[in-house]
Amino acid sequence: MGLIKGEVDNLLVMGKSGAGKQPRIDVLVAEFGLEQLSTGNIFREYLGQFNAIGYEGDMGVFYDEGAGEFLPDEQLVEKLGDLITGKDKDAVLLGLKAKYFIESGKFVPDSITNALFESFFAKSGFKGMVLDGYPRTRDQSQFLVDLVASKGTKLDAIVLVDNEDEAIVARTIGRRICPNCQKVFHMEFKPPKDGKLCTECGTAVILRSDDSEEKIRSRLQEFQDKAVPALAFLKEKGVPVVKVPGNLPVFTDEAVRASVMDALEQL
Ligand code: AMP
DSSP: OOOOTTTOOEEEEEOOTTSSHHHHHHHHHHHHTOEEEEHHHHHHHHHHHHHHTTOOSOGGGGEETTTTEEOOHHHHHHHHGGGGTTSOHHHHHHHHHHHHHHTTTOOOOHHHHHHHHHHHHHTTTTOSEEEESOOOSHHHHHHHHHHHHHHTOOOOEEEEEEOOHHHHHHHHHTEEEOTTTOOEEETTTBOOBTTTBOTTTOOBOBOOTTOSHHHHHHHHHHIIIIIHHHHHHHHHTTOOEEEEESSOSSOOHHHHHHHHHHHHHTO
């Protein structure tokens, strides 16, 4: 049986950060004619806009630890002073907030993530997407289920990319990303051109700012605490789940394609 191209509204790819989601997403995009919607990429884009203003001080000054929230936006703008003058304030402040969480290996709070996700999902009419890295909490799952129900679209299946924590730590340390087009490389398994350049656009690849071992382990803990319940909630709501291995004995495009499509055949 499997899924029928043209009848699929949305697919979800879930798995620990660094489990190997991207190659499976590439397969789904190509096979079902969908587009990727990645909250991680969106956050990194805003983070880049914040980095571009050149703030080099401590990020802690923007957050009220006691209250567990950021200072009001006017105070954030005041603290950034001339650096933010003439810039897109909303984008820079969103970037600031994303950076604070991402670089400490924590998930961005649901209120920020859900609003941002909805505004991007709306651009596609709430369908035609491979959702990558969203939802990652039970609240996000609930928000998504309600959203598609209210828009008359559906979630057809979840591809769960399965990988062991230790394999992920080893893989993620070798991961590099193109800061221009977001293409992902691995120094050993999928090396950039001449060991340093993006094969798509020629930009020098970089280590993601959140790819240190300490931050990877923090993200794995966040996955256990929050994303596992997010997946359980979707299962309870009847969204079918297929598991695909994050590590394959032979890592060719065809082997990845076959492992994803064979798993979907089970549906
Ligand atoms: P990723 O590229 O998917 O690993 O995402 C990078 C970082 O962005 C994560 O470690 C989180 O800090 C943040 N992030 C991305 N998607 C979400 C989400 N759905 N909920 C909360 N935080 C997220």
